[in-house]
Amino acid sequence: MTARPPFLAKLTGRAEPDATKRRWRRYPIDPAAWDELCGALGTGLDLVSLWGEPGAVHMALREGDEAVIVTLPCPSGRYPSVGRLHAPAVRLERAVQDLTGLVAEGLPDARPWLDHNRWGVRHPLWSAEPVAADGAPYPFLPVEGEGLHQIPVGPVHAGVIEPGHFRFTVNGEAVVRLEQRLGYAHKGTAALMTGAPLAHAGRLAGRISGDSTVAYALAFALAVEEATGSQVPDRAQWLRGLMAELERLANHLGDIGAIANDAAFAILHAHTGMLREQVLRASHTAFGHRLMMDRIVPGGVAQDLAAEGRAAIAATVGHIRRVFPKLVEVYDETNSLQDRVVGTGVVRPEWVNQFATGGFVGRAAGRAFDARRWAAYAPYHSLTVEPPVFEQGDVNARVWVRIREVEQSLTLIDRMLETLPSDPILAPLGSGPAAGPETEGAALVESFRGDVFFWVRVTAEGRVAACHFRDPSWFQWPLLEAAVEANIVADFPLCNKSFNCAYSGHDG
C-alpha cells in the first residue's frame, strides 16, 4: 500500500473503513472527481470493474478495506476514458462501447471488442439499432519488421475448448506479439437477466461460466441478498461455502493435470483426472449435480446435504489427502517436466498490481488478494483463508498456487463438515431497506480463477432491473499477452493452460 492518503475516504466521508462488513455503496460523482480517480488508479486503488447503462457509466473501485462504486452521469453518451490513463480499463471500455454505445473519449484503442458484427443489432443495452450481421473484418494491430510472420490460431481449436482467436506474430520460433480476439462466446447474459424474475436470473447467472457456476451463482445471490436486505440461514451459508470449495478443488485438480499434459506428461493428467472425477461424483451424490449448477439460489440453497452426501465428500477428501502428495512429488521431481514449467511465461509483479489481477495468476506473482479473506462473506468470516503467494510468476508458480489451494480447500471442507449448523436452508428474500422502488447490491466472490464481481439492481417486484458481472479473466487475459512475449510459440499452450482464463465468463 502506498503512503498517500486513502482516496476513497473522501467519497465515503468515513475516516476508517467499516471493515466488519464491506458494502459496495454507490456515489454519483462529477467529471472532475472522475478524472482524479482515473489518475490515481493502479497505485493501491484497484479498478474492480467498469460498466455502462443508459446515460451513465459506473466504476467499481477498491482501496485497502474500502470499496465503492462511482457513477458518472453522461446523458450525452460520452465520458472521459479511464483507459487513456489506466490500461486495464481499455477492454472494459471497448465492451461498454459495444454494448451501450457510450463513447469513452480519449480511449487509445476504440476497436470493437465483444461485437463482431454478428448480432444483427448494435448497442443492444441502450439504443439498440438493427444492423446487418455481416461480420466486419477486424483490424489487428499492425506489425512491422524483417522476417516476421503471423500465425492465426482459433477461434476453432484442435482440442475441445472454448472459442477464442490468437494472432501470433513470430520471428522464427520467438513470439514477438500475441494479440487476442475474444467475444465469440458472448451470449448476452446481462441482457437476458434484465427484467427476469430473480429465480430465473439466478439460473442465468449460474450459466455465465460453467466451470465457475457455484461462484457466479453465489456472487449473484449475495448481491441480491444485499439489495433486498435478506438474511440467509446459517446452514445455507455453510453449504454454499462447501460447494464453492468443492468447485475449487475439482477445477484446480483438473488444471494441474492439464498443465502437465500440455508438456506431454500425461500420467499426471490421468491421475488428477481421476481425483477430479471423484470430486464431481461426490458433488453429485451430495448436491444432485456434478457441477452443482442451480444449487445456490438467492435466499439460501436449493438442496440440503444428506448424510450420504456428507459421507461421500468426507471419503473423497480422505482419498485426495492420501493420493495427492504423491502426485505433487511426481510433479516436483520429474526433471523433464520442471524444465518446461520453471521460468516459462513469467508475469511480473508490477503487472498484477496494475491490473489488480486475482486468482492464481496474481498470487503466483506476489499479489495476495483473495476475496474470501477480503470480503469475508459467510462462511469465510469464521474461517481462516491464508492465500498462498509466490514471487516467480512463472508457470511453475501458478501450479504451486493451485497445489497449495487444493490442500487448503481440503482443510476448509473438513472444517465446514464439522461446523455445519442445523438450520433451514432457504429463507424468503427481504423487501430491501425501504429506500425506494429499486435497490442495489454488489458482491465480490472468489471463484477458482479469482474474484468474480457481481452488481445487481432489483425492482420492488423482485425482478432484475439491471445487472453487471465481471469475470476475473478480464484482468488475466491481457497479462497472458504480456507473459508469452519473448517465449517460444511452442510454449504458448503451457502458458495458456496455466492461466486457464475463461472465454464464456469473459465474453458474457
Add this chain to the structure above:
Amino acid sequence: MALISDYLVQGVQMLLVLALAPLVTGVVRKVKARLLRRRGASVWQPYRDLLRLIRKEAVIAENASWLFRAAPYLIFAATWVAASLAPTFASGLMFSWAADLIAIVALLGSARFFQTLAGLDIGTSFGGIGSSREVMIASLAEPALLMVAFTLSLLAHSTQLSSIIEVTQSPAVGLRISLAMVLVSLVLVALAENARIPVDNPATHLELTMVHEAMVLEYSGRHLAMIEFGAALKLLLYMSLIGGIFVPVGMARSGDPWPAYFVGMGAYVAKLGVGAVALGVFETAIAKMRVFRVPEFLGGALMLGFLAILLLFVSRGHL
C-alpha cells in the same frame, strides 16, 4: 531353387513389415493407455483406422499442387522400401545386397523431403512451422544416423546390413564400447525421427507444439492413411534396425533350413513386442522438451556416434 526361395523370403519380409507395422503402433498406444490407467483402444485399432481413412473421401485444400497429392504415396513407398531392407527375421536377404545402410538413410531422407515440401505446399502457417521444425530436427538427426552407419561399417568393413549383422552375430564381436555408444545414439535418433516424446508428441491436439502432426494437418482420407501407414512403418523400421543389429538373436541366415526362418520370425515378433513396451513406458515417464532443447538432445546423439568412430580407430591403433 535357391533363387526362388530368396525371392520368397524377401517377399515374406515385405509383406510382414506391412502386416506388423500398425500392430506395433497399436501396442505402443495400448501400453501407454494401460500405464495411464485407461483401458485403451484395441491393439488392432490402427488397422481399423487405416481402413476407415482409405474408405473416406480425401478433402484437399484448394491451393494444393500435384505435389501435395503425390507426396503421401512417395513417402509411403520410400518408407516401405527402407523397411524391406531392414533386418527383420533373416539376414542375407536378396535386396540387402542391392542397398546398404546408407541407402536406408537416403530413402528416409527422401520421404522426409517430400513430407516437408507437402507441409509447405498448402501455405498454412502450421504446415510451415511443422516443416521448419522437422528440417531443424532432421539436420541434426541425419548426421547422427550417418555416424551410426559409419561406425557399424568400420566394424564390419562393409556398409551392407547383412555383413554388419554377421559381425554382430559372431562371438568375435565381444563387448564393445563403441557399439554401446552407437546403440544409444541410434535410440535417440529413433525417438526424434519417429516424432516421439520427448521430441514431439504423437498424441497432442496442440497445434502450436506439433512437428510431424503440423505438417500433415491438411491431409485426410487415403492420403492421411498413406502417411500414417508410412509413420508406422518407420517406427517398425527403427525397431527392426535396433533389434537386428544389436540383438541379432534367433535371426535366420541365408541358406538356413526352413525351421530357422520360423524361429527368426518368432524372435522378431518378440523383439518388436519388447521395443513397443519399452517405448510406451519411456514416453509415459518423461515430458516433452522445449523445441530448442532438441538440438542438444540430438547433438548428444551425434557426439556419441562421433566418439564411437574415434574409439574404433584408437582401439585399433591406426588412424
